Amino acid sequence: MATSFNEQLDQHGTWRREFALRLKLLGEWLNDHDLLDTAVQERLKRLESQVRSDxxxxxxxxxxxxxxxxxxxxxxxxxxxxxxxxxxxxxxxxxxxxxxxxxxxxxxxxxxxxxxxxxxxxxxxxxxxxxxxxxxxxxxxxxxxxxxxxxxxxxTRKVTQDEARALGFWHSQAPEDNPLVDADGLVEVPxxxxxxxxxxxxxxxxxxxxxxxxxxxxxxxxxxxxxxxxxxxxxxxxxxxxxxxxxxxxxxxxxxxxxxxxxxxxxxxxxxxxxxxxxxxxxxxxxxxxxxxxxxxxxxxxxxxxxxxxxxxxxxxxxxxxxxxxxxxxxxxCLGLLENALGEGMLLERQRILRLAMNNGISELRTDTARTIHIRKRDLTEQSMELQGLKGKNAGVIKHMKSRIAQEQIDFDLGGAKLHAVRSVHLKLLKEVFDILGAKVLKAEMGQLIEALTQKGLKLGVKKAYGETFTRLRANFATVQRLTAEMHSMLSVMFTQLNTEYGFSLQAIQEPDLNFYLNDFEMAQRSHLQYLGISNVFKLAQPEFSDRLVRALSARVRSIHESALSEVEFWSKSAAAQLDAQLRERRRAFVRRMDAVDRIQQAAGGLDERLDEIAQQETGLDQLEQKLMELTSHLINSPQATAESLDLETASA
Known part of the structure; x- marks a missing residue:
């Protein structure tokens, strides 16, 4: 007798497995067509990890x-x-x-x-x-x-009252909550x-x-x-x-x-x-x-x-x-009522959040990949117009064009020094972010909190100490948000300049919104402050209990920091990968242009032959773009489709 909760969880698991399979097939297809740059590869990896480990x-x-x-x-x-x-x-x-x-x-x-x-x-x-x-x-x-x-x-096991106190199961200030003492003076603990x-x-x-x-x-x-x-x-x-x-x-x-x-x-x-x-x-x-x-x-x-x-x-x-x-x-x-509440309430909401994240990730992946295809199409169009201008021209004109392409390539390579300077500043700012959210700063923050809690007697100021710690942690995140905004501004200026000078189509990706992680901080702070109520004030008087509490907080905050750092690092890699992809495509375009002129010099029919090749490549890129839209739309719009319905031959074509 299957229940709604079991059925819905099973359907969700099936969708997750099939989605991961589709992501893998999409990655293979992108790789086969030389569209799998660093950013796209990293995004696919993150999406697959998220959907498999949810x-x-x-x-x-x-x-x-x-x-x-x-x-x-x-x-x-x-x-x-x-x-x-x-x-x-x-x-x-x-x-x-x-x-x-x-x-x-x-x-x-x-x-x-x-x-x-x-x-x-x-x-x-x-x-x-x-x-x-x-x-x-x-x-x-x-x-x-x-x-x-x-x-x-x-x-369970039997221990003395002192051992029970050290383990956290005996509190002299709250005797009604203590375990029973047996004839030997021992108490039972887990x-x-x-x-x-x-x-x-x-x-x-x-x-x-x-x-x-x-x-x-x-x-x-x-x-x-x-x-x-x-x-x-x-x-x-x-x-x-x-x-x-x-x-x-x-x-x-x-x-x-x-x-x-x-x-x-x-x-x-x-x-x-x-x-x-x-x-x-x-x-x-x-x-x-x-x-x-x-x-x-x-x-x-x-x-x-x-x-x-x-x-x-x-x-x-x-x-x-x-x-x-x-x-x-x-x-x-009435057990079915509980199962329905779990399935239709909690589980469906979890599925909705995951699928929304997957859809957003696939949409961004499609945008990144389509940009690369558009660059290739634009380069082919420019090359076609360039070659069309050679029709009826003599050998001197063709030789001059070859020299001009070579000079353009030299000028383009010299522009790399500017990029190196901007990248150095970018990496310096990124290092600051990693330092702020790194283990050293967190250890210092937790050390201050431990010091505040090791005062003698009741910890009546413990909430204030926690509040000050969380204020500093949030301030660190505000600094990180400012640094990422600075990096985004710098990248925007550089991308605009490159777009103007070299005809690139770079677009600075908006810096990560860290509000999600601040919400995690709020939840962590609420749960800790809630725990610091009057009922636990005597426990807090015990150094080992306060230490365990701070270590629990440290583990929680470290997890938030690591997730935020991962997000910032991915954003930084995506920006760099977008630039690298367009630089790589431009260098390839120089090679193709030079190769086309060489072939035209060597054979009278080379010009028409090359123009036909370009037309075929343009048709191929149109088909590539159409297939990209088809594969990604299938991931976004058909989450419940079965794996068998995926045309594996087409996907790998």
Missing amino acids: KVMVAFVAEFSRGKSEMINAIFFAGYGRRIMPASAGRTTMCPTEMGYDAEVPPCLRLLPIETRLQPQALMEWRMVPEQWTRIDLDVDNPQQLAASFEMVSQ KWRHALINIAHPLLKQGLVILDTPGLNAIGAEPELTVSLIPQAQAVVFILGADTGVTKSDLAIWREHLVSDSTGTEARLVVLNKIDTLWDELSTPEQISAQIERQKATTADILGLRAEQVIAVSAQKGLVAKVSQDEALLQKS
Whole structure:
């Protein structure tokens, strides 16, 4: 029984694979016709990487015993005919668990020991050290082995109160949140800090990433979850109990980790799970339905959501219904409503954004390539007019033309000194950009923040310190935007001069708009400031906690910087590649013109023969331009077309 979410994700994955195939074929066709310059090649590479690696992360967040793992089983893994994620009574998922697919990694479960919290590295840094993770190989065709392996995410260990405090699970200022102390004075904490599951599940292969988070205490102890992973999820499913509604701890998770006054809630879905606990034989179906609707309305009101963002389901009955193929029970479980919300809301919006990016990229690629074809056509037209003027002329005139072409080439080559000077300034400005957004500056910024947070006692000025840090980071981006604008202005002047002097058709590409990355900064700042509320003020008094928080921020900002640098570098390469392409075409034109005059000198019929060749080349370029429009239009306008419909012979013709 396929669900809308599964079907839509599968269709999206099919489109991504076919689009990547079409991009590859387009690249081969461009290469065959000598149209694959550096800029076009880089753009194709970026587009293919983006469409192949696009991920859709769905974060499931809940306090303990809300049925979160059971819901993941019901939505994603019912096809195995049994539970895969541990979903027994009591606490199941003790550590944050990411489930996805990487074709370069064998099927496995990787577990990061909880003791790594005693060291300063951020979670993102530990990902780069695979030898520190405990690895269990998985047999994807053996559901029993999978389920048994996944049980390890629920493992715990006993530690002293001091050890628990160092690990972030014991807070003297908030005793009500501390774990129970046993007869030996020990407390139970998760054995693992983080889990990564890599399996070739059909949905995961399509780019889905599932983030399964534990309860409030575990979320609060791992700042990177709140300030990085959860905010970047395309959808967050917040799970409550239908029988209890919004409890105090549920409300704490919602307010402290999932929403703030300055962020929207459109990507949030709230699920009232376990509606089967309300199925009472002493109540009529109408009474049960009314009770569920009241609970939904109350929940929406408390959390400040639209009513349609609250969905009531029974994950357990939905899983049973799918495994037993009981359509009536599946309908009663209302699981399909949640799947529709995920598919039609979050997934379709993600697809729309990706396809828009692909369409824009292909349009720009077409413009760059068409410009090269137009240059070739213009050079042929000029050469044809030049040769037409030789009709009926004597050998002296032809010899003079040959000398004139040679002199033009010499003058053109001498103009290269100007280009070299402008390029030197351009590279100098580009180096400034890389310095500003580089690791050295970021390390200094984070060092200042750490210093501000290492003051004694409560960190009552911590928000101010964070605010000042983000102000400086935004100022750096403003400087980068000014430098790229300066580079764009310089290129515009140079391109205009070259267009005037040499008849080029250079067009300075608008510098990158860094507002997208500033928005990422805003989101990072909001998530951090939200985390610095009064409930965490005692945690911030612990140097190791503040250090982990800053390292999480550093990892997030580094990722933003690297993405912005990549964008600026690509823009710079595109400008240089456009110039290089037209310089290369002009030098080729000199060679062709000189070759044509040589042939005319050597044979009386050479002039007419060369004019016929030019006419044929012009026809060929017209056909080339038409084929370019056809191939790129197919990518832009027919995203759902099947790979089989692509004429591979034509594409490679």
